[in-house]
């Protein structure tokens with residue numbers, strides 16, 4: 001029997017929106033998948049030819065880029081940050097809407113003009129996207145890499161500005177920060193390993209088509 005196709009899905013907030021989408025595509029994981037207390041990482045689905053793995057958001061891209069999983073669901077922020085050439089992102093799933101922005105303390109923003117920046121020190125989980133954004137703007141960016149809680153950096157003197165994801169703006173507000181520049185809009189994408197797209201065409205192409213159809217129907 002051929003090995004099942006593996007779909008990598010992130011734990012956390014995207015999972016909630018991805019599960020109904022997967023169900024519409026006809027892939028329903030075993031109950032333990034949605035149980036955050038389960039320690040299992042690989043799950044069977046209603047389809048004997050498809051398994052699902054649950055990994056950290058950034059690791060979805062790595063598993064798929066290396067061909068350890070054939071498909072994945074991941075934010076465009078993560079795709080952009082890695083820039084893996086092995087990844088093909090054929091479908092915008094229209095979930096996980098947020099934006100990647102530059103933020104700074106409200107009192108600093110009151111006197112600041114982003115057009116005058118020549119050098120910035122930034123705390124972020126996204127040094128790649130941050131460097132690329134500022135380089136294109138002719139600004140030198142010095143990044144301090146964090147994996148979360150970026151909002152603490154300006155308050156504690158680690159870096160005066162941050163680059164982080166913003167949705168409602170509540171996290172910034174509760175930490176005394178304001179958004180001063182939007183770098184890019186983010187949504188989650190279906191990603192495919194380019195080689196797997198060719199070698200497992202029989203399984204991967206119908207799945208990509210099913211995701212595409214489901215998203216188009218939801219938008220109609």
Ligand SMILES: Nc1ncnc2c1ncn2[C@@H]1O[C@H](COP(=O)(O)OP(=O)(O)OP(=O)(O)O)[C@@H](O)[C@H]1O
Nearest residue numbers: 012013014056057075076077096097098165166167
């Ligand atoms: N506030 C938000 N609103 C909507 N989508 C978001 C928001 N924050 C993050 N996302 C999307 O969800 C993805 C995963 O974010 P999440 O915050 O769940 O991961 P994380 O907790 O940082 O991951 P990990 O714990 O694995 O490092 C992001 O890459 C982004 O595409």
Ligand SMILES: O=P(O)(O)OC[C@H]1O[C@H](OP(=O)(O)OP(=O)(O)O)[C@H](O)[C@@H]1O
Nearest residue numbers: 148149164165166167168169170171172
């Ligand atoms: O504008 P808001 O609606 O407040 O959302 C923004 C927050 O959401 C994300 O973090 P998340 O809650 O996923 O936790 P994390 O810090 O563990 O990544 C992001 O890193 C912000 O902190």
